[in-house]
Amino acid sequence: MGDLTIWTLDWVPQGPRGFVRDLRLRWACEEAGLAYQVKTVPFGDRETNHLDHQPFGQVPYMSDGDLEIFESGACLLHLGRKSAHLLPREPSREAETIQWVVAALNSVEMVTVPWWFLEITGAAENGLTPWMEGRLNHMERVLGEREWLVGNRFTLADLLMADVLRVEKVRAFGTRPATENFLNRMTSRPAFQKALQDQLMHFASSDQA
Numbered sequence: 714m715g716d717l718t719i720w721t722l723d724w725v726p727q728g729p730r731g732f733v734r735d736l737r738l739r740w741a742c743e744e745a746g747l748a749y750q751v752k753t754v755p756f757g758d759r760e761t762n763h764l765d766h767q768p769f770g771q772v773p774y775m776s777d778g779d780l781e782i783f784e785s786g787a788c789l790l791h792l793g794r795k796s797a798h799l800l801p802r803e804p805s806r807e808a809e810t811i812q813w814v815v816a817a818l819n820s821v822e823m824v825t826v827p828w829w830f831l832e833i834t835g836a837a838e839n840g841l842t843p844w845m846e847g848r849l850n851h852m853e854r855v856l857g858e859r860e861w862l863v864g865n866r867f868t869l870a871d872l873l874m875a876d877v878l879r880v881e882k883v884r885a886f887g888t889r890p891a892t893e894n895f896l897n898r899m900t901s902r903p904a905f906q907k908a909l910q911d912q913l914m915h916f917a918s919s920d921q922a
């Protein structure tokens with residue numbers, strides 16, 4: 714292993730900038746102090762131009778020497794194995810972190826993404842709203858009771874839950890002060906800010922190219 718590379722698109726329109734999921738991996742590397750480079754696949758024929766690396770034609774995927782891995786959650790867990798800062802080594806804390814990583818993807822993002830998609834496609838009624846509201850309200854309760862999702866420090870659990878919950882339309886839907894407080898704390902972390910600025914610069918530089 715070695716030569717950590719995060720693969721993303723060479724360009725995206727303004728809308729998704731700052732939210733392309735390579736940011737999760739950049740953020741994790743920045744938090745852990747892991748050296749990495751960023752490489753790209755073309756936006757134009759993205760559905761088919763990298764199916765050998767990401768079978769759904771999406772980004773991100775990651776290479777680490779000979780190892781290659783797709784799905785942002787799997788990539789984060791791989792980074793967690795490299796850094797106890799991201800994934801605690803104490804077995805119960807490690808299990809809790811993995812649990813929240815899966816919850817972010819499979820209990821929260823699995824409804825926020827289709828909800829958001831229906832919103833932007835202008836569906837007259839969004840039938841997913843009650844389902845999403847339930848999940849967001851449960852997270853509000855959890856985040857009202859604790860500062861960190863696992864133990865008393867930052868882990869991948871916070872990183873991924875924050876990245877899922879910070880999506881603009883989701884964040885603007887309803888009033889959840891504990892969630893808002895959590896998101897403000899997470900997105901003001903220097904590692905997040907560095908990852909965000911780097912992603913924005915990456916896409917801006919391909920506007921000029």
Ligand SMILES: N[C@@H](CCC(=O)N[C@@H](CS)C(=O)NCC(=O)O)C(=O)O
Binds near residue numbers: 733734773783784786
């Ligand atoms: N479950 C995947 C989702 C990846 C995903 O939705 N990627 C978006 C960018 S953030 C993408 O590649 N969109 C382009 C497309 O689907 O054509 C993961 O977490 O890695």
